Amino acid sequence: MxxxxxxxxxxxxxxxxxxxxxxxxxxxxxxxxxxxAFKALDNNVIVANATGCMEIVASQIPNSxxxxxxxxxxxxxxxxxxxxxxxxxxxxxxKGMDVPNNVKVVAIxxxxxxxxxxxxxxxxxxxxxxxxxxxCFDNEAYMNTGIQRxxxxxxxxxxxxxxxxxxxxxxxxWKKNMPEIAAAHNIPYVAxxxxxxxxxxxxxxxxxxxxxxxAYVHVLSVCPTGWRSATDxxxxxxxxxxxTGIFPLYEVENGQYKMSIDLPKLKPIQSYLKGQGRFRHxxxxxxxxxxxxxxxxxxxxxxxxxxxxxxxxxNR
Amino acid sequence: MTTRVGIEVSIAIADAVKLCNPDxxxxxxxxxxxxxxxxxxxxxxxxELDAEYIPVESEHSAMxxxxxxxxxxxxxxxxxxxxxxxxxxxxxxVAAPMRLPIVMAVANRALxxxxxxxxxxSDMMSVRDTGWIQIIGENGQQLVDNIICAFRIAEDKRxxxxxxxxxxxxxxxxxxxxxxxxxxxxxxxxxxxxxxxxPLNPDKPVAMGExxxxxxxxxxxxxxxxxxxxxxxxxxxxxxxxxxxxxRQYTPVEKHHSxxxxxxxxxxxxxxxxxxxxxxxxxxxxQSVGQIRLRLWRPFPFEELRExxxxxxxxxxxxxxxxxxxxGGPVASEVKSAFYDQEKRPKIVSIVGGxxxxxxxxxxxxxxxxxxxxxxxxxxxxxxxxxxxxx
Ligand SMILES: Cc1ncc(C[n+]2csc(CCOP(=O)(O)OP(=O)(O)O)c2C)c(N)n1
Ligand code: SF4
Ligand SMILES: [Mg+2]
Numbered sequence: 001m002x003x004x005x006x007x008x009x010x011x012x013x014x015x016x017x018x019x020x021x022x023x024x025x026x027x028x029x030x031x032x033x034x035x036x037a038f039k040a041l042d043n044n045v046i047v048a049n050a051t052g053c054m055e056i057v058a059s060q061i062p063n064s065x066x067x068x069x070x071x072x073x074x075x076x077x078x079x080x081x082x083x084x085x086x087x088x089x090x091x092x093x094x095k096g097m098d099v100p101n102n103v104k105v106v107a108i109x110x111x112x113x114x115x116x117x118x119x120x121x122x123x124x125x126x127x128x129x130x131x132x133x134x135x136c137f138d139n140e141a142y143m144n145t146g147i148q149r150x151x152x153x154x155x156x157x158x159x160x161x162x163x164x165x166x167x168x169x170x171x172x173x174w175k176k177n178m179p180e181i182a183a184a185h186n187i188p189y190v191a192x193x194x195x196x197x198x199x200x201x202x203x204x205x206x207x208x209x210x211x212x213x214x215a216y217v218h219v220l221s222v223c224p225t226g227w228r229s230a231t232d233x234x235x236x237x238x239x240x241x242x243x244t245g246i247f248p249l250y251e252v253e254n255g256q257y258k259m260s261i262d263l264p265k266l267k268p269i270q271s272y273l274k275g276q277g278r279f280r281h282x283x284x285x286x287x288x289x290x291x292x293x294x295x296x297x298x299x300x301x302x303x304x305x306x307x308x309x310x311x312x313x314x315n316r
Numbered sequence: 317m318t319t320r321v322g323i324e325v326s327i328a329i330a331d332a333v334k335l336c337n338p339d340x341x342x343x344x345x346x347x348x349x350x351x352x353x354x355x356x357x358x359x360x361x362x363x364e365l366d367a368e369y370i371p372v373e374s375e376h377s378a379m380x381x382x383x384x385x386x387x388x389x390x391x392x393x394x395x396x397x398x399x400x401x402x403x404x405x406x407x408x409x410v411a412a413p414m415r416l417p418i419v420m421a422v423a424n425r426a427l428x429x430x431x432x433x434x435x436x437x438s439d440m441m442s443v444r445d446t447g448w449i450q451i452i453g454e455n456g457q458q459l460v461d462n463i464i465c466a467f468r469i470a471e472d473k474r475x476x477x478x479x480x481x482x483x484x485x486x487x488x489x490x491x492x493x494x495x496x497x498x499x500x501x502x503x504x505x506x507x508x509x510x511x512x513x514x515p516l517n518p519d520k521p522v523a524m525g526e527x528x529x530x531x532x533x534x535x536x537x538x539x540x541x542x543x544x545x546x547x548x549x550x551x552x553x554x555x556x557x558x559x560x561x562x563x564r565q566y567t568p569v570e571k572h573h574s575x576x577x578x579x580x581x582x583x584x585x586x587x588x589x590x591x592x593x594x595x596x597x598x599x600x601x602x603q604s605v606g607q608i609r610l611r612l613w614r615p616f617p618f619e620e621l622r623e624x625x626x627x628x629x630x631x632x633x634x635x636x637x638x639x640x641x642x643x644g645g646p647v648a649s650e651v652k653s654a655f656y657d658q659e660k661r662p663k664i665v666s667i668v669g670g671x672x673x674x675x676x677x678x679x680x681x682x683x684x685x686x687x688x689x690x691x692x693x694x695x696x697x698x699x700x701x702x703x704x705x706x707x
Contacts, residue, residue, distance in 0.1 A: 045518065061529070069523075070523045080378075081384035083342075083370055084340065091339035092388070
């Protein structure tokens, strides 16, 4: 993947589908990820957006950051709205009505919209086989409503509804593995990505959208406001999430797992945790627990990846 | 041109939908709506209806898919009932202010708890303030005709609002009736395609469903309100044109022996037919009794209602739903507000009955009317009466 870095800038379009002028916080990784994801695509895309930060910061009557046809209706139903759009275009084209060809449908939502309240609608849309892409922009909490925990909030993280206290160390559940849930639907394409690897992210989104049938992309998006991290560490934190094995980058193409990046050795997780206020309270004991779990999960994943075996050995 | 066939009303509704040539049907099954969506799935499977049938995983997603479909400019249909309507409630609220001309059949059924699969109007009343047009039919023919009219009304550029067509569960969904179907060509002429003004289309990007700060929210609500108030004119226009083409006239308030009658019973939905038998018998006995049937629940036909009972002394309103702890049945409280400011107004008696599928027979309706007359004359300490309840 790294080797593309030299060539890809020349291939990237100037056109922005998600324009500046929105009201995201300084250093918002989610806005960057959205921008990159849609920069990868042409203008033949219809976007169905779930309620959340990205909907609120980029839309307010009478303004919009979107240069694409865009619809927001509710928090938990973007995948279902997308199924309706996809079905409508399929029917109208078949019936010879005057609609453009080759329209792509992309639904987007935060981790709350995806792994909690909208999980059923997403599962339904993936299972029914609609030709669409769902992109989850995962900032690991309900940021739009004030940093409440979601099922994608990592173990130990403090949020406003998983506070640390005398009897609590913050979030006490392990992050729900949403990409695995998507993959369990046996859809043709699943991938994880992060804004800190922009070309990888763009390639994956392009691939997802051009794959016939349902595709799912899960994008880790650093949120300095919710993570209590410095706004100039957004890119570094995304890289560290990957380099520590906390958020591995991989693809699942027709059931085949493939690691996206060669990591001869995982960095210790402290390097990732220490820059973030949400983990500041963690004891050495808890950090060791997290480290153990990260290693286990990473090895499990490598075991599934056809290009993963040699690295599994190296990591041991 | 038209011959009548004996057919189950649910199947007839699906056939009427087919005549309207929708592009997308997204639905989730629930008794007593099931036969409608099953038959639509069958028509699509047999290639008789060229549409995408989306077998969604819930009613919430059914209506959400309908939003996406209608926003893309496709003709869109769904159907539900009771718990299904309650589950999709959040999405039902979104469809109207986004001006998406979806048509939905609602097979009226009581809301839990206790669980009941039988008819009343609690589901229909729960969506009263969602800003949809709500039409209710009394027999299969009315429903077939009104499904066709519903698409025409919804898609009219002056309206662009979703329409619910209500039919009473079991009392209508599961009965066989003689129904005349208009010819396909005639329906095609009546229901021409008018492209949705600003659909989701990459050739001309639009943003739909942006959030509204306080400086514009009130205006957006007012625009919606004006649209539904003004839709009444179009609804009547469409009904008149339908009559010209197909020979069956619909009006917001249908009168039956009500002109000049001193006592009038007001009904909504399938019970109207049983009630009319009772009214006929009482008229034959020489009593000054009539009936009005409400066809249009939203927009509420204030003028038509006032006009239809201008000579009436006692107006007995039957509701098939309760507004708990409130002013009486929801229809009755609307009727009362319609007359409060009028100089000449009938005494209005609110009676709730027929809940959760409880039948009211012909004899029952006579009894109910007599009770209403008595209450009107002697007064009652209750806001409303509940007919036939065992205390
Ligand atoms: C049915 C419903 N419940 C709750 C809310 C309130 N709400 C709006 S956005 C949001 C959180 C969004 O979190 P996420 O999906 O992770 O997106 P983010 O803002 O973090 O990007 C919540 C709880 C809502 N709009 N609708
Ligand atoms: S709260 Fe986080 S995700 Fe939301 S706009 Fe701010 S930085 Fe971005
Ligand atoms: Mg989030």
